[in-house]
Structure formats: C-alpha cells, structure tokens
Amino acid sequence: MDHQTPPSGLHILIADDHTLILEIIGMVLENVPDIQLSTAVSIDGVLEKFKVHGKFDLILLDLDMPGMNGVETFRQIAEMNDGAPVGIITGSPTSRVVEEMTKHGAAGVVPKTTSMRSLTNAIRFMAAGERYFPIELMQEQKANQAAFVSPLSDRELSVLRELADGKPNREIGEALSLAEATIKMHVKSICRKLGVSNRTQAVIQARNLKLV
Structure with missing residues (x-):
C-alpha cells in the first residue's frame, strides 16, 4: 500500500500486523496531500521497504508484530533509518514502555486508540523532529515514580x-x-x-x- 505524493511530501512507513488498522490509517492519510504512506506487516516487511525506498521521514513500529524484539529491533531500525525519527505504535502503551522508548531515542509512542486527526498531527510533529508522548501516559509515568518508595535506609x-x-x-x-x-x-x-x-x-x- 503506497500512496503517491509530490516529492516535497512526507514519506511515512507504518508497520503493524493488524491489516485492518493499516487500512483505516491508509483511508485517512490518502486524503492528506503531503503525506505518502507505505506499510508493512512485519519487521521483514520493513526491511524489504528499506531496499526499495531507502530511509523514511518517519517510521512507526508496532511493538507486538512478528520479528519485533523490543528495544533491540527498535535500535536496529532506527540505525537503518539514518537519524530520521522512529516511533512506536501500540495497543497497550504503559509508562514503562514510554520510559524505555524515551531512553532509547524514540520519536514517540502512539496508542492505537488515538483519533485519526490526532494521528495526523502526531505524524507531522514527530517528522518535524519533535517527540510525541500522550499526556495521560506521561502523567501515569510521573505518578508511578512519585509512588515509588526506596526500600533502603x-x-x-x-x-x-x-x-x-x-x-x-x-x-x-x-x-x-x-x-x-x-x-x-x-x-x-x-x-x-x-x-x-x-x-x-x-x-x-x-x-x-x-x-x-
């Protein structure tokens, strides 16, 4: 699924093994003239896209798809994308995922419950070099940190x-x-x-x- 766009547009790759989600995202983004979407359903598929297109302006990886081995795979794809942003799209975001991905330079963590309008904004935001983490996840992370009590004297x-x-x-x-x-x-x-x-x-x- 590759939607053509003028050369000045953003070329985005979203990898997720739920084809329905990819189809819904595709239906929305095909009406956005400056965003060209490529998709993959596995890490092998991502690697194939690299062979054809080279680096992307932004890549979003599903944490639970075939071939995805957490931080290790994330870092591999980020390195292949040659400094361009790579983020995570997930159905079950947690404060731990946010902390781990923040530590390793993720462009953001996008819940699959994100509205399509917010997704488009998040894509532009991350592609511009900013970091996108939903406010509710950041609040949960801070609450967990505040609740932690050291076991040591x-x-x-x-x-x-x-x-x-x-x-x-x-x-x-x-x-x-x-x-x-x-x-x-x-x-x-x-x-x-x-x-x-x-x-x-x-x-x-x-x-x-x-x-x-």
Whole structure:
C-alpha cells in the first residue's frame, strides 16, 4: 500500500500486523496531500521497504508484530533509518514502555486508540523532529515514580552512592567513618533488598530505579 505524493511530501512507513488498522490509517492519510504512506506487516516487511525506498521521514513500529524484539529491533531500525525519527505504535502503551522508548531515542509512542486527526498531527510533529508522548501516559509515568518508595535506609543509600563510584569496602568505610565489617553488612543488606546477588548488579539495579 503506497500512496503517491509530490516529492516535497512526507514519506511515512507504518508497520503493524493488524491489516485492518493499516487500512483505516491508509483511508485517512490518502486524503492528506503531503503525506505518502507505505506499510508493512512485519519487521521483514520493513526491511524489504528499506531496499526499495531507502530511509523514511518517519517510521512507526508496532511493538507486538512478528520479528519485533523490543528495544533491540527498535535500535536496529532506527540505525537503518539514518537519524530520521522512529516511533512506536501500540495497543497497550504503559509508562514503562514510554520510559524505555524515551531512553532509547524514540520519536514517540502512539496508542492505537488515538483519533485519526490526532494521528495526523502526531505524524507531522514527530517528522518535524519533535517527540510525541500522550499526556495521560506521561502523567501515569510521573505518578508511578512519585509512588515509588526506596526500600533502603538512609545509611544504605549512602553506602550505595559510594558503591556507584566504584569504591571498595575499605574506602567506603573511611568515607563514612564506619568499620569495613559494617560496610560488608550494609552491602549484603542492599543486595537482598534490591533482589540481586552482588554489588555490581546492585549498582545497575539502583540506577534503573533512579536511586543513584
């Protein structure tokens, strides 16, 4: 499904294995003179489109279609699109998806419940280099972050910050005026509370949780 448009228009690729959704989007966008739509129903289909057309002004990828392996596939397609924006279209957007895709440079996350008028605006917005995330998803993300309570005590957080700097137990003890044995005890407690088995994993998990 490729709708022709003048060379000055935007060339958009939307990949989704729900053909009905693609047909509905196509019916709307075929009446938009400056947007040319290409579609694919799998990642293999996306790769075939690249062979024919090269890079696109914007690509929207369905998170759940065949061949889509989360961030790994997203990054592969983004690299192939040579710096042009790549976003996500999904039927079940969550604050975690928003956070993960934001971290990896997605142009936006578009719920499949988005109205066709809003979709057209979102496409223009992302193609112009802006980032599109529905306000309700951003509010949910902020609420989840505000509701998170650290399982660590203030002393454990102090030790964790020193761990994140790569210091051994002896240096942490000197910095916090604590015995090395006490530091070992705190490190063990930190690992247990964060559900990890060693100090390296503790630091990684702490960064994921925005504790350090």
